[in-house]
Amino acid sequence: MSKSTEFENLISPHLDALYGYAFSFTKNKADAEDLVQESVLRGFRAFDSFKKGTNIKAWLFTIVRNTYISHWRKKKAHKEESWDETYENFSFVESAMDAEDTQRLQGEATDFLDDSKLEQILGDELVGALNALPEEFRDVIFLSDVQNLSYKDIAQILEIPIGTVRSRLARARGALQHKLWDYAVEKGIVSNAPQNPGTSQTPKSLH
């Protein structure tokens, strides 16, 4: 099998995933397609450096990310919301349980959390909350939750230690839940703001 056929066979099953990853950076289809195309060509030119038997998906993701950083990020002035460190460890469920009127809220929160309409209510808000995260946090969430990559693979793609993957995920998910909590309070889905967002390690309702 020629080198070019081998490359094509290896990348073809991952094109959708590459596109999803590119889209998470560019936020629009045309740019995502261009980014994938550019990355695939770069991958082909660098195919000799790929070690057979290693994870091709992680290797391709690294190329997409590096292509974006070196050529695309300069062009895109992406506006991100300010980042509050206290969001780390924030939990929607804990906040619902820590709220002042615990007895009433627990009933509502339980209904809400188990409600099959959760996705319908929070789906669009979730995309907005995700897009508002700083890039480095959005990146780990995408690689973990959407691509189901292991912490080891994510660490390889982002060129960071596994411990940093863990802490970024915790902070990113905390921030995401904080945004959803704010939205739920605003819409009256839950009725009370948490006492100390993000600071509670073990809520009083837990033992």
Added chain:
Amino acid sequence: MFTCGDVKERMNAFNDKELSMKERFMVLFHLVICEPCSMMIRFNNRIKKMVSRHSNPPMDPKCKVNILKRLKEEKEGE
């Protein structure tokens, strides 16, 4: 036995299937007796799945064709 704090600390790794077998069982044992932690894990897992469903737009099939066509041109140019 794991406490709620122990479980919260490992919640992400549990949902991401990154815990060792032993720790995974320790968390599971705690979840059997602790409804709030159980609810928290379920909620986090649902958010994870929602993120997955809402953040993975399909690629236009035409785009795939274009990429493979461009790749072919690159090969021929070598």
